Amino acid sequence: xxxxxxxxxxxxxKAGWYFLxxxxxxxxxxxxxxxxxxxxxxxxxxxxxxxxxxxxxIEKEESYLKEFGLVEVDKDGNIIRDExxxxxxxxxxxxxxxxxxxxxxxxxxxxxxxxxxxVSEIILGAIPWTIALQLPTIVxxxxxxxxxxxxxxxxxxxxxxxxxPLALLGNAMPFFAFGMLLVWLFAIQMHLFPAIGxxxxxLIPSFSWTFISSAIYHFILPFLSIFLLSxxxxxxxxxxxxxxxxxxxxxxxxKWLGVKEHKIIFYMFRNAMLPQLTGLALSLGGMxxxxxxxxxxxSYPGLGMSVLTAIQGNDYPLIQGCTLLVTICVLIANFSxxxxxxxxxxxxxxxxxxx
Amino acid sequence: xxxxxxxxPQTLLAGALLCGLISCQNKTGGSKDNAGAGGFPRKExxxxxxxxxxxxxxxxxxxxxxxxxxxxxxxxxxxxLMAFNSLTGQMEGLLAKSYVKTDTVxxxxxxxxxxxxxxxxxxxxxxxxxxxxxxxxxxxxxxYVWNHIGKITQDTVTDADGxxxxxxxxxxxxxxxNPLCVLDYFTTVRIIPRHYFKTLLDxxxxxxxxxxxxxxxxxxxxGPYTLDTYSGEKIVLKRRDDYWGxxxxxxxxxxxxxxIHPIYKSNEAFSLSLQQGTLDISSTFIPRIWVKQKxxxxxxxxxxxxxxxxxxxxxxxxxTKAPLNDKNFRRAMASAINYKEIQNIAFSMYSPDLExxxxxxxxxxxxYYSKEDADKYGVRFNIENAKKILKDAGYTSVFSxxxxxxxxxxxxxxxxxxxxxxxxPAGWTDWExxxxxxxxxxxxxGIDIREGFVDASVYFNSLPTGDWDLLLHAPVPEVTPSQxxxxxxxxxxxxxxxxxxxxxxxxxxxxxxxxxxxxxAKIDSLLRVIPSISDEAKKVEAxxxxxxxxxxxxxxxxxxxxxxxxxxxxVKNWENFPNEQNPYTPPQIPCxxxxxxxxxxxxxxxx
Numbered sequence: 001x002x003x004x005x006x007x008x009x010x011x012x013x014k015a016g017w018y019f020l021x022x023x024x025x026x027x028x029x030x031x032x033x034x035x036x037x038x039x040x041x042x043x044x045x046x047x048x049x050x051x052x053x054x055x056x057x058i059e060k061e062e063s064y065l066k067e068f069g070l071v072e073v074d075k076d077g078n079i080i081r082d083e084x085x086x087x088x089x090x091x092x093x094x095x096x097x098x099x100x101x102x103x104x105x106x107x108x109x110x111x112x113x114x115x116x117x118x119v120s121e122i123i124l125g126a127i128p129w130t131i132a133l134q135l136p137t138i139v140x141x142x143x144x145x146x147x148x149x150x151x152x153x154x155x156x157x158x159x160x161x162x163x164x165p166l167a168l169l170g171n172a173m174p175f176f177a178f179g180m181l182l183v184w185l186f187a188i189q190m191h192l193f194p195a196i197g198x199x200x201x202x203l204i205p206s207f208s209w210t211f212i213s214s215a216i217y218h219f220i221l222p223f224l225s226i227f228l229l230s231x232x233x234x235x236x237x238x239x240x241x242x243x244x245x246x247x248x249x250x251x252x253x254x255k256w257l258g259v260k261e262h263k264i265i266f267y268m269f270r271n272a273m274l275p276q277l278t279g280l281a282l283s284l285g286g287m288x289x290x291x292x293x294x295x296x297x298x299s300y301p302g303l304g305m306s307v308l309t310a311i312q313g314n315d316y317p318l319i320q321g322c323t324l325l326v327t328i329c330v331l332i333a334n335f336s337x338x339x340x341x342x343x344x345x346x347x348x349x350x351x352x353x354x355x
Numbered sequence: 356x357x358x359x360x361x362x363x364p365q366t367l368l369a370g371a372l373l374c375g376l377i378s379c380q381n382k383t384g385g386s387k388d389n390a391g392a393g394g395f396p397r398k399e400x401x402x403x404x405x406x407x408x409x410x411x412x413x414x415x416x417x418x419x420x421x422x423x424x425x426x427x428x429x430x431x432x433x434x435x436l437m438a439f440n441s442l443t444g445q446m447e448g449l450l451a452k453s454y455v456k457t458d459t460v461x462x463x464x465x466x467x468x469x470x471x472x473x474x475x476x477x478x479x480x481x482x483x484x485x486x487x488x489x490x491x492x493x494x495x496x497x498x499y500v501w502n503h504i505g506k507i508t509q510d511t512v513t514d515a516d517g518x519x520x521x522x523x524x525x526x527x528x529x530x531x532x533n534p535l536c537v538l539d540y541f542t543t544v545r546i547i548p549r550h551y552f553k554t555l556l557d558x559x560x561x562x563x564x565x566x567x568x569x570x571x572x573x574x575x576x577x578g579p580y581t582l583d584t585y586s587g588e589k590i591v592l593k594r595r596d597d598y599w600g601x602x603x604x605x606x607x608x609x610x611x612x613x614x615i616h617p618i619y620k621s622n623e624a625f626s627l628s629l630q631q632g633t634l635d636i637s638s639t640f641i642p643r644i645w646v647k648q649k650x651x652x653x654x655x656x657x658x659x660x661x662x663x664x665x666x667x668x669x670x671x672x673x674x675t676k677a678p679l680n681d682k683n684f685r686r687a688m689a690s691a692i693n694y695k696e697i698q699n700i701a702f703s704m705y706s707p708d709l710e711x712x713x714x715x716x717x718x719x720x721x722x723y724y725s726k727e728d729a730d731k732y733g734v735r736f737n738i739e740n741a742k743k744i745l746k747d748a749g750y751t752s753v754f755s756x757x758x759x760x761x762x763x764x765x766x767x768x769x770x771x772x773x774x775x776x777x778x779x780p781a782g783w784t785d786w787e788x789x790x791x792x793x794x795x796x797x798x799x800x801g802i803d804i805r806e807g808f809v810d811a812s813v814y815f816n817s818l819p820t821g822d823w824d825l826l827l828h829a830p831v832p833e834v835t836p837s838q839x840x841x842x843x844x845x846x847x848x849x850x851x852x853x854x855x856x857x858x859x860x861x862x863x864x865x866x867x868x869x870x871x872x873x874x875x876a877k878i879d880s881l882l883r884v885i886p887s888i889s890d891e892a893k894k895v896e897a898x899x900x901x902x903x904x905x906x907x908x909x910x911x912x913x914x915x916x917x918x919x920x921x922x923x924x925x926v927k928n929w930e931n932f933p934n935e936q937n938p939y940t941p942p943q944i945p946c947x948x949x950x951x952x953x954x955x956x957x958x959x960x961x962x
Contacts, residue, residue, distance in 0.1 A: 039816070046815035048419045048496075054851030054860045056499040057819075060419075061858075063494040067563060114412040115420075116567040122410055125587050188627070196624045197588065201402065201617055201633050202394045204584050204591065210394065299617075299624040301588050309409055312812055 010342055018335050022327065029323040030096050033316055040112045040314040041065055062087055068112055069095065099320065108324070109317035113309065119321035122306055127288060127325075129198060129301040133219070134287035137226040142280050145234025150269050152235065153242030164239065170232025179225040179297040186221060193221045196299040222298045226291060230283075234276065241272035274345060281337035285330030289322070395591070397928060398959040401611035403944055404625060405638035405921075407618050411585050415570040416547050417488075417562065419496050423590055423616050424580070425545075428833070429946040431592060431614070432576040433545035434600075436463055436482065438948040441665065441834040441919070441941045444719045446538065447949050449600070450477055450546055450577065452520075454538075458527070458887055461537050464512065465521040470599040471548050471575050477599075479509045479521035484549035486540075492562040497544055503528045503536040533886040535837035542835060542948065548575040579609050579954070590616040609954035611929075614946075632927030638920040638944050640785055642703045651927045655942040656935050659704045663942045664715065664916035666832035667842070668789065670777060670825045671911050674866040675855055678772055679824060683748035685909040690734040691741035691800035692793045697915050701788035706916040711735060712902045713842055715916065720839045722891075723898035732906040741800040752801025764803045776807030778823040780814045786827055789914055819858035821865055825912075828863070834919045834941075840885050843901055846911050847878050866910035878904055920944055930960045 041064045045057060062079055065071040071087040072080040079087045102109060108119040148167075152160040170178075187195035199205070200214040245251060245268045254264050290304025303322065310318035406429070411422035416433050424431040430438060436451040446454060451463035469477035486507055489498035505526040514520040527534045555565050571582055579600060583593035592614040601608055617634065619625060626641045628634035630650035641647070644654055644661055654661040670688075678684040694709045710716045711733020716724040734740065745752065749767025754760060764772045779790045790806050797804050807823070817823055830845040831838075845861045849869050853859045867878055881901045888894045922942040924932045933940045933953055943950025945957075 036812075042816040042819075043812050044420075046818065054853065054858065056502055057858065057860045059493065059498070067494075110567075111412075114410050116415075116418065116569075117410060117412045125410070183627075195627050195631065196619065197617070199588075200394075201589070201615065202397065202400060204589075205586060296621045297623075299619040299621065305409065305620045312810070314812060 007342070011339060014335060014338050014342075018331050022331055025327040025331075026100075026324065027096075029320055029327065030099055031092065033311070033314060033319045034092055034095075036314065039070070040068065040316060041070065043313045044112065067115075069098065103320075103324070108321040111310070111315055111318045113313045113315045113318070119317050122318060123303065123321055123325060126290075126301060126303040126306055130288060130290050130303045133222055133294065133300065133302060134226075134291055135284075137223055137230065138280070138283050138287055141227045141230035142234050142276070142283075145231035146238040146269075146273070146276055148231070149235035149238025150242045150265065150272065153239045153246060154265055154268070160239075163235070167232040167235040167239075170229045171236050173229060175225065175229060176293045176297060178229055179222075179294060182221050182225050183297065194218050195221075198298075198301040218298075218300075222291075222294050222300050225294055225297070234279075237279070238272060238276060241275065242268055245272045274341060277341065277344075278334075278337055281333040282330065285333030286326065288329045289326045395613045395615065399610075399612035401614050401636070401929060401945075401954070401957070402617060402628075402634045403614060403636045403946060404617050404619060404628070404634055405944070406946070407590060407616055409618065410587050411590055411618075413566075413569045413571070414574060414582055415566060415568055416545060417495060417552065418566050422585070424592065424946055428543055428948065430545075430578060430948065430951050431580040431946050432574065432578045432582065433547060434578045435543060435545050436541040438951075439542045439834070439836055440949045441719060441943075442938060446541065446836065448603075450482070451523075451541070454541065456534055456538070458532075458534065458889065460524050460526050461534055461541075462522055462524045463541065464514070465523065467518070467520055468599055468602055469577060470597075471577050472573075472581060472595060472597070473548075473575050475548070475550060477546065477548075477577050479523050481546050481549045482523055483507055483509060484553060485544060485546045488552070488556070492556070494562055500540050500544060501528075503531050503533050504540070505529055527887075532883070533837075535840055535886040538836040539841075546577065548577075551575045579951070580614055583613065588618055590618070592616075604952075604955050607955055609951075610957055610959075611954060629923060629925045632925055634925065635927075635929050636922075636924040636932070636944055638922065640921050641923060642785070644703065644705075644923060651925050653924055653926055653932070653934065655922055655933075660707050660916075661703075662705050662918035662921060663718070664706055665718065665834045665919040666829060666917050667713075667715075667913045668786075668827065668829045668915050668917050669846075669911045669913040670793065671823075671828050671864045672866075672909075673821055673824050673826075673855070674864050674910055675821070675868070676824065678750070678766060679775070681748060682908050683744055684750070685912070686734050687741045687744040687748070687750075687800070688797060688802060688804075689909050689912050690737050690744060691797045691802055692736060692912060692914065693796035694736050694914065696796070697789050697792045701785060701792050702915050702917075703785075705918070705921075709913060709915060711906050713846060713905045713913065714839050714898060714902050719834075723839065723895055723902070725899050725902070728899055728903050729906070732903050734906075734909070736796070738796065738800045741797075741802075745801060750801075752803075754801070761798045761801055761803060764801060772803060775802070775804040775824040777804065777825040777827060778807045778809055778814060778817065779827040780811040781808035783811070790827055793912075793914060818863055819860055821855040821859065821863055826863070827914075829917060830861075832917065832919060837886065839898070840882075843885075843898075843905075844882055847901070847905065848882050849874075849879055850882075862910075864910060866908070875904065875908075918942065920947070926960060928960055929957045931957050 041061055044064055045061050048060060062071070065087055066073060066079055070090055072090050074080055082088055111117050111119050111122060114122060148163065152163050183195050186193045194200070194217065197218055198215060199211060199218050203211050203214055205211055251264060251268060254267065288303065290302045290307055292304030292308055294300060295302045295304040306318065307322045309315070310322065406427060407423040413421050414425045415421055416425050420426050423429065425433060430449070434449050437446045437449055437454065440447055448466065450466060450469050452466045454461055454463045465479050465482070467476070471477060486497055486500055486504070489495035489501070505528045507526070508524045510522050510524070511519050512522045525537050527537055556562065559565060571585070574582060577599065579595055579598040580592040581595050583591040585591060594609055594612045596608060598608065617628070622639055625634065625637045625639045626647065629637055629652050630647055632651065644652060655663050672679050672685055674680055698704060698706045698709065707717070711729045712724070714720050714724045716726070750772070751765045753762045753764065755762055766772050777790045777794065779786050781787070787808060794804055794806055818826065818828065831841045835841065847866060848861050849867050851859060851861065852869050855865060859865070867875055878901070881897055885894065885897050888897060920943060922944060931937070933942065939956060940950050940952045945951050945953035
């Protein structure tokens with residue numbers, strides 16, 4: 001039926017696969033955190049139970065197990081116990097069903113460690129910062145890195161000799177080391193930029209110029225710490241791709257034909273771009289997971305730290321909420337790139353049409 | 356500012372993106388006068404940090420771990436009846452003026468001047484409600500008080516000046532007989548307004564529904580500060596100019612108009628902010644604090660040990676497992692640990708020299724400490740002595756041919772002793788250093804022991820179940836009226852005995868199992884009587900007896916003294932913080948106990 005619409009068929013078949021991937025990811029996201037030996041209530045008890053004696057601690061623990069739906073309860077809301085008096089644990093399957101039903105209703109549950117804060121509230125509070133930090137860094141790093149990489153490959157000479165080792169260095173340097181170096185140099189030694197925070201300590205977020213300028217001022221070091229390194233990485237990849245493209249017959253032929261230089265660069269750039277585009281999609285999808293290391297070095301607001309503490313504390317609802325978000329974003333980004341490549345790359349189109 | 360001009364292209368892009376952020380921040384009531392204007396004057400704002408890690412979850416005092424300053428022992432918003440002064444060992448009045456203690460009942464007189472922020476007086480009914488709410492709702496956070504309180508009654512007495520005052524009588528639990536713990540509750544239970552919470556609870560009849568409320572809008576509090584605004588990055592408190600308690604301070608208000616608690620994401624941020632003067636006071640472990648002195652960072656003492664020791668970090672020992680069930684083996688370990696090196700290298704010299712036993716030889720506990728006992732029964736670091744104890748108990752250590760590396764050890768029967776591991780959270784660098792230092796010298800003495808660093812969640816999970824050989828822990832670090840009894844209870848008590856695998860919240864090493872051969876009933880009976888002994892000489896005698904048993908049996912291995920809090924402050928923006936020369940309050944961050952008095956005494960630094 002769809003034979004006459006190869007593009008639509010291509011999109012639908014991709015969408016089908018992505019949907020299956022999504023289901024699998026949701027299942028893994030749910031069960032993986034629960035496979036560890038420790039449970040979230042133990043970690044909470046370490047926090048609230050330190051001064052309690054044993055009996056009081058047991059009572060408290062049971063009230064949490066019940067509140068979080070980790071034990072079976074009868075219809076009066078009492079905990080069901082086995083012969084030895086210990087609470088019967090709720091089966092993972094039951095918890096999974098409840099998680100799926102609630103998620104479908106748009107309720108991602110209440111965080112254990114940040115009880116009674118809603119998972120959605122935590123994510124919504126942090127995600128704008130994460131996007132504000134990551135989106136410009138990834139996009140600008142990608143654009144500038146690729147342009148520089150292509151130029152280096154095409155121009156060679158001094159530019160390449162100077163630029164390539166620099167890019168290699170950037171690519172090889174770990175984020176945290178570079179971030180700390182920036183803090184040390186620009187914040188501690190030169191006092192040019194603030195060392196920590198997303199905005200000045202004496203401000204509260206508002207639509208005022210004071211706040212916005214402060215946020216921009218605080219944005220510069222974290223931005224540079226990711227931007228310079230990711231641009232370097234992109235440039236290296238792009239440079240190799242371009243060198244490969246430059247050796248191909250069509251470029252040589254175009255040169256013989258005397259095609260204008262900028263036209264040749266454009267051809268080369270377009271072809272070398274395709275794998276880079278997939279890379280961009282992956283990093284854009286993954287960015288909502290947060291830039292943990294940057295957040296830690298600069299005490300910058302964002303989702304990364306919430307994800308880390310959630311994982312360390314077995315905060316299942318928050319882990320699930322965050323991984324679901326990452327899953328959806330990665331899948332959407334990839335899906336868009338698949339579709340875009342379908343349109344951009346004649347070979348993919350041709351391949352689909354021939355089937 | 357020309358730097359900013361240079362970066363215009365990014366400026367525009369980032370600016371556009373930032374617009375999205377602003378709408379997503381938490382805004383609370385009372386902040387409107389600041390919103391937009393932005394900023395809290397530096398001269399009127401005190402920055403303190405170290406109590407809130409991550410998102411503020413709630414400001415509801417009926418939750419178990421609400422955000423700063425509602426949870427924990429902070430006296431800024433909700434106040435307790437009294438506060439404990441660890442310098443003088445005295446209880447100081449707050450909502451209650453005074454207390455009278457007998458063996459069976461402790462009575463307090465309410466301060467009739469106390470008022471809630473909505474103008475209603477703080478009464479005995481509020482106190483009774485706070486304690487008794489858990490009778491109706493067992494999941495309420497104050498439930499534990501009934502472990503040690505039998506009942507609470509209320510009456511009226513005539514005050515010294517002839518006016519009527521409300522009195523509350525707390526009857527000490529008849530079986531537990533522990534008035535010390537009741538005194539602790541006076542300082543740790545924060546009184547909540549009955550008229551506010553009773554109305555809520557009566558209308559919903561469901562505590563867990565109430566616990567979901569954040570109570571972050573105009574809370575009814577009695578303390579000197581109230582919540583102004585908060586976000587994932589900071590909590591802002593604003594001074595209450597109608598605070599009733601100014602009568603306790605010659606009608607003065609605290610000097611900082613705002614208290615801001617920034618929320619940092621790594622330990623380095625505290626050190627950096629203190630040195631840059633963007634943070635005024637902090638309670639985190641910062642190594643080598645003396646290097647930071649030139650940047651205006653100060654501590655209680657200007658030199659070693661910098662902090663006032665008040666608790667102990669110790670290695671808990673699983674006393675059910677061979678060879679750790681052998682007291683000779685435990686004493687050999689105690690003799691094989693290089694305490695000085697732990698103190699100097701792992702703990703940045705933040706501890707005085709360690710004395711044997713479980714009683715601190717200084718401060719409030721000094722009276723109970725006996726140097727004579729420590730010399731007679733305790734063991735100190737001495738590798739040769741450790742080797743001798745091991746040899747006498749029949750253990751043989753097998754070293755490599757060059758005599759430097761320990762290969763394994765054998766017990767008296769000639770069986771190989773399995774390698775022991777010290778469980779400790781991975782990534783807690785100061786803790787890791789303590790464990791590694793202890794391991795190093797114990798191996799030199801021929802004890803086959805290794806570091807066992809695990810994820811913090813695994814560590815917390817196994818602490819109460821006893822699933823370890825040894826484990827690094829700092830039991831009950833708070834300074835309360837019931838110390839050092841609480842420390843002994845935490846280490847020696849068999850009252851709630853549970854086998855390994857089940858959870859015990861004290862004596863996690865399962866020392867002194869009841870009902871088996873070798874059970875020493877004297878330990879538990881001493882632990883039961885000490886809290887109700889009022890005769891000081893008898894108390895000293897009882898503590899000495901308990902400490903001797905501890906030293907002989909060595910059921911845990913104290914490594915180093917640690918402060919109640921790492922009390923560090925910067926004098927760049929505020930001065931006159933209490934310190935050794937000017938000890939007007941104990942070394943506490945001014946949100947704790949009597950430490951809040953410092954808020955009235957600190958002044959903007961003269962520049």
